[in-house]
Amino acid sequence: MTNIRENAIEYARKNASRFEQNLFDLVKIPSVSTNPENKSDMLKAAERIVQQLKSIGFKEAEIFPTAGHPVVVSETMPGNKSVPTLLVYGHYDVQPPDPLELWKTKPFEPTINGDRLYGRGASDMKGQIIACLSAVESVLKQGDIPMNIKVIFEGEEEIGSPHLAAFIKEKKDLLACNYILNADAGMVSTEMPAITYGLRGLAYFEIRVYGPDHDLHSGGFGGAVHNPAQVLCDVLSKMHDEKGRVTLPGFYDKVLPLSKEERLEISRLPISDEDYKKTAGVSELWGEEGYSVVERVGARPTLEINGLLSGFTGAGSKTVLPAQAMAKVSTRLVPDQDPEEVYAQLMEFLKENMPSTVRWEVTKMAGGPACLTNPNLPETKAMGRAMEKVWGVAPVLKREGGSIPVVSDMQEILGVESVLVGFGLPEDSIHSPNESQHLPTFHKGIESVIHFLYNMIEK
Numbered sequence: 001m002t003n004i005r006e007n008a009i010e011y012a013r014k015n016a017s018r019f020e021q022n023l024f025d026l027v028k029i030p031s032v033s034t035n036p037e038n039k040s041d042m043l044k045a046a047e048r049i050v051q052q053l054k055s056i057g058f059k060e061a062e063i064f065p066t067a068g069h070p071v072v073v074s075e076t077m078p079g080n081k082s083v084p085t086l087l088v089y090g091h092y093d094v095q096p097p098d099p100l101e102l103w104k105t106k107p108f109e110p111t112i113n114g115d116r117l118y119g120r121g122a123s124d125m126k127g128q129i130i131a132c133l134s135a136v137e138s139v140l141k142q143g144d145i146p147m148n149i150k151v152i153f154e155g156e157e158e159i160g161s162p163h164l165a166a167f168i169k170e171k172k173d174l175l176a177c178n179y180i181l182n183a184d185a186g187m188v189s190t191e192m193p194a195i196t197y198g199l200r201g202l203a204y205f206e207i208r209v210y211g212p213d214h215d216l217h218s219g220g221f222g223g224a225v226h227n228p229a230q231v232l233c234d235v236l237s238k239m240h241d242e243k244g245r246v247t248l249p250g251f252y253d254k255v256l257p258l259s260k261e262e263r264l265e266i267s268r269l270p271i272s273d274e275d276y277k278k279t280a281g282v283s284e285l286w287g288e289e290g291y292s293v294v295e296r297v298g299a300r301p302t303l304e305i306n307g308l309l310s311g312f313t314g315a316g317s318k319t320v321l322p323a324q325a326m327a328k329v330s331t332r333l334v335p336d337q338d339p340e341e342v343y344a345q346l347m348e349f350l351k352e353n354m355p356s357t358v359r360w361e362v363t364k365m366a367g368g369p370a371c372l373t374n375p376n377l378p379e380t381k382a383m384g385r386a387m388e389k390v391w392g393v394a395p396v397l398k399r400e401g402g403s404i405p406v407v408s409d410m411q412e413i414l415g416v417e418s419v420l421v422g423f424g425l426p427e428d429s430i431h432s433p434n435e436s437q438h439l440p441t442f443h444k445g446i447e448s449v450i451h452f453l454y455n456m457i458e459k
Ligand code: BES
Pocket: 124, 125, 157, 158, 159, 160, 161, 184, 185, 186, 202, 366, 367, 368, 400, 401, 402, 403, 404, 405
């Protein structure tokens, strides 16, 4: 076995540049799930992945249409129930590249500069999909292993996976597995691999405020008509108190407090305020009083304004009292908060705080609950040993502030746990201009998944 393992690593090293080329080809496809104009690119990305799966030795790779974007499912030993099954999850959709003018290279024309491959989705998470597939290829080239490897690649993660739970329910048998590898979380630094055991949930809203039935002259009407932009700012500014806490009624009622032991563990993580300031590009941090930055992001709920729109925002000046104002507001949730209850809390808050001078409405967007996974499963330990082998240090255990809706769907519907890893870094600028994947970490990621696969069958 040891020899086969070494051969697989050797194979991955020899094919490193082809693996990078596969990543290039996938990043070139602008699979922006939220943008209706990219609908055909979604199918293109799915087809590209199917083509790759087939070339690696997957059987019957299939693209399933859904009410939204298609899902790719495939396996190496169709129907074989006599061996354990690993399910590899990934999302081939990406966030919009906006604001385009801040990109130094084109978002969908992947470019290598130094150690990094730049392009939207390079790190989140096309790089991670290709890393997993490259590892599987390297292993399968050495001969069959006593494990069925299934894959599921969805195209709607970045919009909250609205159709995935129904799909998993419908395809329960097809997706049946013992364990899930999900490489959509990340590492702490190039030298510090991580296993994530907690993710926050999300409840996302669009709030619209309507004032006069058309834009008004701000001289002729300012001071006599309540300005929707002002109303919206007033209301948004009340959503946090002076201690940085969220003021929606009942928001903290179901929040599971951090245990002493967990706080101690978290405080041991080698992540400093200085690191956070540096990667964020700020001179000072902010947040809920009484919690460290790692706790604030990983284990406490928050509320963010994601976008604001109202009135005149072009060059120069225009004296106008806008007819409308809009804000995109999201909350990140922790166990045991419920996204539906948070929606009700927001509505109660707005009923209480919106003045009668305007009309307003709320649209519910992406959402899903937070989740915790069990870090003590033998399969998770197999990943820990794999990472230690490659990086020379054991991975740290952490809770992440981001969300991956599929993890709790898989727990609930299939009753299966995921190991959350990833070969992205905090400085990859995911969801931001100039996203990139650190290539040396990508290649180490491939090697760690190769070790993980062999650790799984040797355990
Ligand atoms: N890969 C991220 C989630 C993530 C980010 C995990 C950082 C760990 C560290 C994922 O693709 C993502 O961005 N998810 C969205 C989901 C949402 C739209 C429901 C998110 O968190 O905003």
